[in-house]
Amino acid sequence: MEELRDKNGLTEAEYLAAYKPGDYARPSVAVDMVIFSAADTKEENYRKLPQKELKVLLIQRGGHPYLGTWALPGGFVEPNETTEQAAQRELSEETGVENIYLEQLYTFSEPNRDPRTWVMSCSYLALIDSSKVSVSAGDDARRAEWFTVRLDTVSKKINESSDLIEKITEYKLVLLCEDIELSGSVKHTMKRTGAGIENIYEIIESNGIAFDHARIISYAVERLRGKVQYTDIALNLVPEYFTLTELQQVYEVILGTKLIKAPFRRKYGAMLCEPSEKTTSDAGHRPSRLYRRKWLTE
Amino acid sequence: MEELRDKNGLTEAEYLAAYKPGDYARPSVAVDMVIFSAADTKEENYRKLPQKELKVLLIQRGGHPYLGTWALPGGFVEPNETTEQAAQRELSEETGVENIYLEQLYTFSEPNRDPRTWVMSCSYLALIDSSKVSVSAGDDARRAEWFTVRLDTVSKKINESSDLIEKITEYKLVLLCEDIELSGSVKHTMKRTGAGIENIYEIIESNGIAFDHARIISYAVERLRGKVQYTDIALNLVPEYFTLTELQQVYEVILGTKLIKAPFRRKYGAMLCEPSEKTTSDAGHRPSRLYRRKWLTE
DNA sequence: CAAATAGTGTCTTTGAGACATTATGCG
DNA sequence: CGCATAATGTCTCAAAGACACTATTTG
Numbered sequence: 001m002e003e004l005r006d007k008n009g010l011t012e013a014e015y016l017a018a019y020k021p022g023d024y025a026r027p028s029v030a031v032d033m034v035i036f037s038a039a040d041t042k043e044e045n046y047r048k049l050p051q052k053e054l055k056v057l058l059i060q061r062g063g064h065p066y067l068g069t070w071a072l073p074g075g076f077v078e079p080n081e082t083t084e085q086a087a088q089r090e091l092s093e094e095t096g097v098e099n100i101y102l103e104q105l106y107t108f109s110e111p112n113r114d115p116r117t118w119v120m121s122c123s124y125l126a127l128i129d130s131s132k133v134s135v136s137a138g139d140d141a142r143r144a145e146w147f148t149v150r151l152d153t154v155s156k157k158i159n160e161s162s163d164l165i166e167k168i169t170e171y172k173l174v175l176l177c178e179d180i181e182l183s184g185s186v187k188h189t190m191k192r193t194g195a196g197i198e199n200i201y202e203i204i205e206s207n208g209i210a211f212d213h214a215r216i217i218s219y220a221v222e223r224l225r226g227k228v229q230y231t232d233i234a235l236n237l238v239p240e241y242f243t244l245t246e247l248q249q250v251y252e253v254i255l256g257t258k259l260i261k262a263p264f265r266r267k268y269g270a271m272l273c274e275p276s277e278k279t280t281s282d283a284g285h286r287p288s289r290l291y292r293r294k295w296l297t298e
Numbered sequence: 299m300e301e302l303r304d305k306n307g308l309t310e311a312e313y314l315a316a317y318k319p320g321d322y323a324r325p326s327v328a329v330d331m332v333i334f335s336a337a338d339t340k341e342e343n344y345r346k347l348p349q350k351e352l353k354v355l356l357i358q359r360g361g362h363p364y365l366g367t368w369a370l371p372g373g374f375v376e377p378n379e380t381t382e383q384a385a386q387r388e389l390s391e392e393t394g395v396e397n398i399y400l401e402q403l404y405t406f407s408e409p410n411r412d413p414r415t416w417v418m419s420c421s422y423l424a425l426i427d428s429s430k431v432s433v434s435a436g437d438d439a440r441r442a443e444w445f446t447v448r449l450d451t452v453s454k455k456i457n458e459s460s461d462l463i464e465k466i467t468e469y470k471l472v473l474l475c476e477d478i479e480l481s482g483s484v485k486h487t488m489k490r491t492g493a494g495i496e497n498i499y500e501i502i503e504s505n506g507i508a509f510d511h512a513r514i515i516s517y518a519v520e521r522l523r524g525k526v527q528y529t530d531i532a533l534n535l536v537p538e539y540f541t542l543t544e545l546q547q548v549y550e551v552i553l554g555t556k557l558i559k560a561p562f563r564r565k566y567g568a569m570l571c572e573p574s575e576k577t578t579s580d581a582g583h584r585p586s587r588l589y590r591r592k593w594l595t596e
Numbered sequence: 597c598a599a600a601t602a603g604t605g606t607c608t609t610t611g612a613g614a615c616a617t618t619a620t621g622c623g
Numbered sequence: 624c625g626c627a628t629a630a631t632g633t634c635t636c637a638a639a640g641a642c643a644c645t646a647t648t649t650g
Contacts, residue, residue, distance in 0.1 A: 004365045015362035021415045025377040026324035029407075029418060047622085047627055064313035067302045079323040079416050083407040101495055107405045107420050109327075109381040117319045118377050120327060122405050165593050192593060197399055230528075245628080262631070263612055285628040286620035295463050295490060345600055345649080543601075560604075561639055583600040584647035 027109075027118040031087045032074035032213065033057075034105065034220035035095065035126040037133050038237040038250045039146065047284035052249035055130075055146040056175065056217060057094065058182075062142060065115050066210035070175070070182055072217070073144070077122070087124040094144065101127040101236035106219055113212045123216050125223060127236035147175035147182065151221045152256075154185070165192040173218050175209070183207040184214025221254075228254050232272045232293070241278055241290040244269045325407075325416040329385045330372035330511065331355075332403065332421060332518035333393065336535040336548045337428040337444065345582035350547035353428075353444040354473065354515060355392065356480075360440060363413050364508035368473070368480055370515070371442070375420070385422040392442070399425040399534035404517055411510045421514050423521060425534035445473035445480065449519045450554075452483070463490040471516050473507070481505040482512025519552075526552050530570045530591070539576055539588040542567045 005011055010018070035057040040050035058070040073094045077086040084102065092098055105123040113119065133146070151173050159166040167190040175182040185205040191198040206214045227233045228251060237250050248264050273291040280288045303309055308316070333355040338348035356368040371392045375384040382400065390396055403421040411417065431444070449471050457464040465488040473480040483503040489496040504512045525531045526549060535548050546562050571589040578586045 006361050006365055010362065012362045012365060016413055019414050021326075024374070026326050027375070027377070028319075028322075028324050029327065045627095049628075063304050064308065064310045067304055067310065076322070077325070077407065079325070080409055082409065083405060083418075099491065099495075104404060106402060107381060109375065109420070111378055111380065115314055116317050120381075122407070193397065197397075243629090260613060260615085261629090262614085262633095265630080267612080282622085283628080284622055285626070286622090286630090288629060343600095347601070541602090558639090558641065559602090560606095561641085563603080565639080580649085581601080582649050584602050584649090586602060 025118065027120045029077045029083070029120050029122060030074050031077060031083055031090060032072040032121045032123045032216055033087060033090055033094070033126055034072060034123060034217055035091070035128060036149075036220070036224065036237065037128045037130045037146065038253060039130045039133065049245065049283075052246070052253045054149045054221075054253045056149050056220075058145060058147050058175070058177075059094075060143040060145075061210055069208050069210040070145075070147070070180075070213075071210035072123075072213045074121070083122045083124075087122075087126075091126055095128060095133070097128060097132050101233070105216070105223060108212060108216065110212065121212075121216070123220070125220050127233065129237060129239050131239040145177045145180070147177045147180075149217070149221060150174040150176070151218055163193065166190070170204075171218050173209075173214050173221075175217075180208075182209050184209050184218070186215050186218045224254055225256075234268075235272060235293045241276060241292060243280060243288040244273065244291060245288060247273070247291075323416065325418045327375045327381070327418050327420060328372050329375060329381055329388060330370040330419045330421045330514060331385060331388055331392070331424055332370060332515055333389070333424040333426060334447070334518070334522065334535065335426045335428045335431050335444065336551060337431065347543065347581075350544070350551045352447045352519075352551045354447050354518075356443060356445050356473070356475075357392075358441040358443075359508055367506050367508040368443075368445070368478075368511075369508035370421075370511050372419070381420045381422075385424075389424055393426060393431075395426060395430050399531070403514070403521060406510060406514065408510065419510075419514070421518070423518050425531065427535060427537050429537040443475045443478070445475045445478075447515070447519060448472040448474070449516055461491065464488070468502075469516050471507075471512050471519075473515075478506075480507050482507050482516070484513050484516045522552055523554075532566075533570060533591045539574060539590060541578060541586040542571065542589060543586060545571070545589075 003011070006015060037055050038052045039055050041053055043050040057073060059073050061067055061069055061071050073090055075086065075090050077083055081089070083104070087102055091100055091102065103125045105125050108121045108123065111118055113121070151171060154170045154172045157168040169188045171186045171188065173184045173186065183205070184203060184207060187202045187204050189200040191200070201215060203212055203215050224233070234247065234250050234254065238247055244265055247268065248259055248261065251264070251268070252259055269291070272294055274294040276290050276292050278290040280290065301309070304313060335353045336350045337353050339351055341348040355371060357371050359365055359367055359369050371388055373384065373388050375381055379387070381402070385400055389398055389400065401423045403423045406419045406421060409416055411419065449469060452468045452470045455466045467486045469484045469486070471482045471484065481503070482501060482505060485500045485502050487498040487500070489498070499513060501510055501513050522531070532545065532548050532552065536545055542563055545566065546557055546559065549562070549566070550557055567589070570592055572592040574588050574590050576588040578588065
């Protein structure tokens with residue numbers, strides 16, 4: 001292999017030594033983090049259990065563009081690191097917590113998604129257990145807050161003609177934090193013509209959410225909804241010791257549906273969790289067994 | 299919103315007009331295409347049916363680095379296009395076929411994955427029906443060939459200690475095209491320490507496959523294996539009119555297992571396909587009904 | 597008719613969904 | 624004791640897995 005020479009008579013080592021990068025345009029590459037947690041609501045009735053809510057961490061922009069609106073935490077990838085390492089770095093800077101579940105989501109590349117310059121966003125999904133979440137710090141410079149996430153399908157239209165099927169779905173994303181309400185609408189058009197499929201995503205409204213981050217958050221919620229059903233990913237949103245009711249609430253808040261207790265326990269409780277010796281107490285009702293994650297070693 | 303001014307007293311329009319991109323390093327971003335098809339093997343016995351094989355399109359490198367080895371088709375993303383558009387462009391250049399199933403896979407970003415310079419690869423999965431595949435053209439400059447794909451799990455080790463679980467899986471990828479045999483080994487280490495999970499992928503051997511493309515191809519096969527089970531993605535590998543046995547073979551070759559006919563037909567045949575009036579003929583046995591894709595409009 | 601595949605019937609087992617019933621700690 | 628939740632039992636129904644049987648074409 002060392003002896004191979006190209007049409008200029010150079011070996012690979014010689015070629016690389018002489019290599020000069022061309023000066024064609026290169027994009028900046030940022031990582032944007034969709035950091036979810038599942039936090040308890042406050043419950044006044046001491047006998048009733050709190051409910052879970054899906055939260056996402058946003059940061060208020062202190063400069064242009066999108067000054068004053070809310071954005072996903074993120075930053076630029078540096079030349080000596082992978083996007084995963086950049087994501088890990090941003091994550092510990094932002095939350096102060098190490099060892100968080102991290103998964104690459106999607107690379108968004110619309111050339112005008114950042115009005116300043118050509119910036120691609122390699123987005124990451126991170127899941128953090130709510131007990132580790134530091135109380136939303138009203139830091140001096142950057143204000144970071146956890147927003148309750150709601151993603152609903154607003155409308156679904158299907159246009160069918162002889163050889164064109166068009167499926168238009170509109171999603172509405174609402175983000176709430178005390179008196180702040182942000183919202184965004186994403187329209188997904190799926191076109192099938194002949195043997196071809198085309199998916200188009202458009203942001204048709206973005207209210208207080210910076211860049212294309214409404215789209216990125218919607219995408220992250222959809223990924224979470226899908227993966228929760230066939231992986232143990234939800235266990236990353238729950239403390240080390242947890243009750244099965246808690247876990248069920250996490251599933252419910254992600255999927256947006258109510259689940260029935262008995263089959264949920266048979267399926268996920270038995271498959272993903274193992275009972276510990278501990279129980280809850282002081283609850284105003286029968287105490288509940290605490291479970292731990294069962295590491296799948298199949 | 300127009301009236302908001304930042305700490306320098308600028309409106310957003312003024313800020314953007316004055317904006318100068320910094321001169322920090324930017325990566326090149328390439329798209330690499332994993333183009334799969336499912337082609338029939340030759341069968342001498344006229345009564346027997348041909349088998350399907352999973353194929354991937356590779357191009358022999360005509361220059362350094364990795365001169366003479368085989369690489370995924372791909373190219374650089376240009377400033378006025380999305381990665382999807384770049385992928386679409388590469389795809390029609392390479393195969394001459396429009397309207398192909400296309401899906402973003404993963405963005406690989408190890409800083410040294412290209413020995414020349416900092417290049418990220420945004421990889422795409424494309425599925426093309428074998429009847430559209432032009433016979434592997436021995437073009438003048440770039441030699442392109444379809445390689446039969448085989449991905450096996452070679453070994454699986456689990457190290458469990460008190461608070462560290464390590465799962466090491468080794469995959470072996472073999473690519474065959476007549477007398478050419480390429481191979482690669484990818485090692486996946488999953489470490490769980492405390493609440494943290496770390497996934498490390500290493501290429502431990504690459505025989506005739508350029509860059510980190512052995513890893514990208516392995517990733518694509520795994521994605522395909524996963525998605526085939528809960529989507530209609532496999533129908534993109536089959537012509538407009540196809541038999542259910544053909545479709546079953548596609549599933550079998552992707553999953554690497556044999557499936558039982560009756561339940562396969564009940565599940566996928568009824569759900570994803572609709573019968574046409576046509577049948578096969580001249581087969582040396584009972585003719586088979588030809589089906590078409592049923593577009594899912596739920 | 598023999599070879600080879602097409603296509604269907606049915607039995608078993610598994611598991612999801614739905615609902616009901618029993619258990620238990622706390623004030 | 625009564626409230627609220629914990630935990631489990633059981634019935635029904637749908638579907639996956641496995642296997643066998645019938646149907647149909649061509650040389």
